[in-house]
Amino acid sequence: MDGHTIVVGLGFGDEGKGAVVDALCHDHPVTTVVRFNGGAQAAHNVVVDDRHHTFSQFGSGTLAGVPTHLSRHVLVEPIALAGEARALEALGVTDPLRLLSIDADALLTTPIHVAANRAREDARGPARHGSCGKGIGETTWYSLLTDRHAEPGDVVEHQEVIGVPGPAPTVGDCDHPAVLRRKLDALARFYEPLVGDRYRVDDLVSLYRDFAAAVRTTTGDEVGRLADRGPLVFEGAQGVLLDQHHGFHPHTTWSTVTPDNAKALLGHRHATVLGVTRTYQTRHGAGPFPTEDHDVLTRFPERHNDTGHYQGSWRAGHLDAVLLRHAVTACGGIDALAVTHLDADRLKVATAYDAPLPTTDLTAVLTDRTPTLVDLPDPVAWLEEHLGLPVLVTGAGPDRAHYTVRTPARR
Missing domain, CATH: 3.40.440.10 (Adenylosuccinate Synthetase, subunit A, domain 1)
Structure with missing residues (x-):
């Protein structure tokens, strides 16, 4: 072909x-x-x-x-x-x-997204949707909230907004630790009612900096x-x-x-x-x-x-x-x-x-x-x-x- x-x-x-x-x-x-x-x-x-x-x-x-x-x-x-x-x-x-x-605008899926995805699917019990439990839907959903000016209590794509969202982290942010930290802090606070506070943002920032150094990120x-x-x-x-x-x-x-x-x-x-x-x-x-x-x-x-x-x-x-x-x-x-x-x-x-x-x-x-x-x-x-x-x-x-x-x- x-x-x-x-x-x-x-x-x-x-x-x-x-x-x-x-x-x-x-x-x-x-x-x-x-x-x-x-x-x-x-x-x-x-x-x-x-x-x-x-x-x-x-x-x-x-x-x-x-x-x-x-x-x-x-x-x-x-x-x-x-x-x-x-x-x-x-x-x-x-x-x-x-x-x-990797394109710099690609969204990051974090352990916080994964935990939230699994918590929601567990809560559905026998009515589970069949999610893979890899945080895919949660990553996409969270990325919609800022664009839609969502506030706590709003319902976006059939899910209630449980906190104050921030901009979604991207692969390009991994080269900018201060930006990444702000986004991950907002993400962690947003999901804390659902998954707790067991995720250390500093650890994630360090891990993602190493990731950015190991891969080629592209723009345009x-x-x-x-x-x-x-x-x-x-x-x-x-x-x-x-x-x-x-x-x-x-x-x-x-x-x-x-x-x-x-x-x-x-x-x-x-x-x-x-x-x-x-x-x-x-x-x-x-x-x-x-x-x-x-x-x-x-x-x-x-x-x-x-x-x-x-x-x-x-x-x-x-x-x-x-x-x-x-x-x-x-x-x-x-x-x-x-x-x-x-x-x-x-x-x-x-x-x-x-x-x-x-x-x-x-x-x-x-x-x-x-x-x-x-x-x-x-x-x-x-x-x-x-x-x-x-x-x-x-x-x-x-x-x-x-x-x-x-x-x-x-x-």
Whole structure:
């Protein structure tokens, strides 16, 4: 594949985006992998021979030697990032932080955000949303409060404002200790009623200064500069069915999962939008799942996914063409597909439900739908025919060797 590529998941996440990005980076020269949404909750698995890594904040092209740029749309958690760098070093990646650049405007996710996220999810009890417990939603929510001039007692995005907020800390603040300290002081005071006062701001300031010294921080149109040097692969996190605008609330992510952020970062430059799907449907945690089937779950054991304390259980079912079309429409259309897990057998696909998919109240409607299932002997041929999209990447196993990047037909 030539030119820039935007990789986006068309399901509830866990479609195989990491392996697809790795395959693209191994197949042809790529200047940089650009992350364009999400944060430390990403879990993209890449297997190369005897090496396996679950990518969280580093781009999934790292084992292919491709640098990563975390754009302003990514939430950066420095403590987790340092741990991931150590794990990559253990796999033979020399000085992983050397391969990383970060936009100065990217928001910081701190231990305070993480604790607040978990406290809220714990309080929901059996009505949990299925959060990963990594502070993603809390980081985004707090960043909204100053812009909206929120005051104690206001309700912003269905959450009560519990204190006086301040400006949200960013990666760029890590180079300016006085600014960072003021922002972290305000953050700690704001969340004290929810998480207590166990976080020492001075310790965080010291840690983040070390972080700033270890990574390259960028300003201005870094993505444009990188794009003019050569092909970029934009790596999305989560899946479109979890998108904050197009997913099924409240079981969504505080993130724009569609290609919109990547397209904005590219400006006028063209990119191929590559939507990723498994040959069967999966979901991690709570929320509607019309094609869920315990038989599918038991037939295809998951090597790299399990029940999460906050996220909930791993679930599986038949491929859902209704939701695939919903995801493609939410993306404003896509150019091609990547199909993973082609080693699965005895597959079915839902071609319709017992009622049409409405434009409102999707969660309630999906909770009580009966799908029409048909056999799916050849997923690639079926998807190309019924979605009218070429399949340009295929994966028939977990290892890079199981992936093929196909040459698109010339028009």
